[in-house]
Amino acid sequence: MTAMTGTTGSRGRALPHPIPYQGSKRRLAARILALLPARIETFYEPFAGSAAMTLAVASRRIAGRHVLGDSLAPLVGIWRSILEEPEALAARYRMLWEAQIGRERQHYDEVRARFNQDRDPAALLYLLARCVKNAVRFNGEGDFNQSPDNRRLGVHPDRLRREILAAAALLQGNTSAEVADYEALLRRATPRDLVYMDPPYQGTSQGRDARYHQGLDLDRFVDALGGLRARGVPCVISFDGRTGGKAHGRELPGRLGLVRLELAAGRSTQATLLGRDELTVESLYLSPELARADRGTPAP
Numbered sequence: 001m002t003a004m005t006g007t008t009g010s011r012g013r014a015l016p017h018p019i020p021y022q023g024s025k026r027r028l029a030a031r032i033l034a035l036l037p038a039r040i041e042t043f044y045e046p047f048a049g050s051a052a053m054t055l056a057v058a059s060r061r062i063a064g065r066h067v068l069g070d071s072l073a074p075l076v077g078i079w080r081s082i083l084e085e086p087e088a089l090a091a092r093y094r095m096l097w098e099a100q101i102g103r104e105r106q107h108y109d110e111v112r113a114r115f116n117q118d119r120d121p122a123a124l125l126y127l128l129a130r131c132v133k134n135a136v137r138f139n140g141e142g143d144f145n146q147s148p149d150n151r152r153l154g155v156h157p158d159r160l161r162r163e164i165l166a167a168a169a170l171l172q173g174n175t176s177a178e179v180a181d182y183e184a185l186l187r188r189a190t191p192r193d194l195v196y197m198d199p200p201y202q203g204t205s206q207g208r209d210a211r212y213h214q215g216l217d218l219d220r221f222v223d224a225l226g227g228l229r230a231r232g233v234p235c236v237i238s239f240d241g242r243t244g245g246k247a248h249g250r251e252l253p254g255r256l257g258l259v260r261l262e263l264a265a266g267r268s269t270q271a272t273l274l275g276r277d278e279l280t281v282e283s284l285y286l287s288p289e290l291a292r293a294d295r296g297t298p299a300p
């Protein structure tokens with residue numbers, strides 16, 4: 001497969017990107033989309049984050065409904081605001097963004113401290129836009145503790161408003177957002193639906209570099225996939241991968257009967273910094289209902 005970094009939908013228009021989020025699948029969304037069936041009853045994204053795949057699916061209008069789920073409640077709060085009151089969210093972001101001018105560091109610290117008390121979704125949107133690598137990081141007490149990126153102010157409010165309104169236009173009326181553990185969404189999926197999963201990476205979500213607020217219990221995840229397979233629910237899973245020859249995390253077990261493809265995700269910034277030129281490759285697992293021979297090249 002050739003490397004492709006575009007973020008456009010089926011009609012060549014750029015997909016909206018309302019939540020700056022480390023690990024977003026927006027650069028791979030068009031290629032994953034090409035593997036999906038032409039008609040889906042409900043598209044489930046239980047590890048939604050910035051929901052790049054749901055936005056891509058919505059841009060092609062192939063699903064009757066979309067269900068976003070994430071266990072990080074204020075993140076789901078951002079999605080609910082996008083669905084229900086996008087102008088109000090854009091206005092709150094503008095207030096937070098403009099109030100930082102001239103006292104950026106102090107303002108960031110104040111917003112972060114307030115967020116750790118009230119979990120205001122608009123504050124999380126501002127913190128994500130301003131923080132290092134747009135990455136949510138929480139300490140042992142569950143408080144957001146990521147530092148600001150002092151080299152930038154975060155997405156300009158005019159631009160973020162456009163992204164928010166464009167996402168709302170795609171999703172309003174056909175999408176719901178839930179604070180939920182992924183298994184709650186999986187239980188509802190049927191063979192007419194499709195589940196896309198992008199769980200926290202094993203390579204980075206455990207131990208000292210705990211990237212998200214919750215790591216992945218691999219045994220529980222594999223059991224849940226077994227349940228989907230037994231019910232014949234079509235599913236696609238983004239799961240770790242490798243940089244050059246170095247694998248991140250483990251592979252999913254063969255007994256699940258999934259087909260693994262490899263998607264080139266671009267150059268590794270880390271490797272480039274170290275003077276190596278290595279390609280990062282992401283694994284994509286497809287359930288056999290989707291993995292027809294004409295849809296991709298199985299990994300060796």
Ligand SMILES: C[S@@+](CC[C@H](N)C(=O)[O-])C[C@H]1O[C@@H](n2cnc3c(N)ncnc32)[C@H](O)[C@@H]1O
Nearest residue numbers: 023024025047049050051052071181182198214
């Ligand atoms: C790799 S990110 C998903 C990124 C997403 N594909 C995107 O385009 O932005 C994984 C997400 O899973 C969420 N998460 C972690 N554990 C979860 C769980 N048990 N149930 C539901 N969501 C979970 C995290 O909050 C995080 O937003």
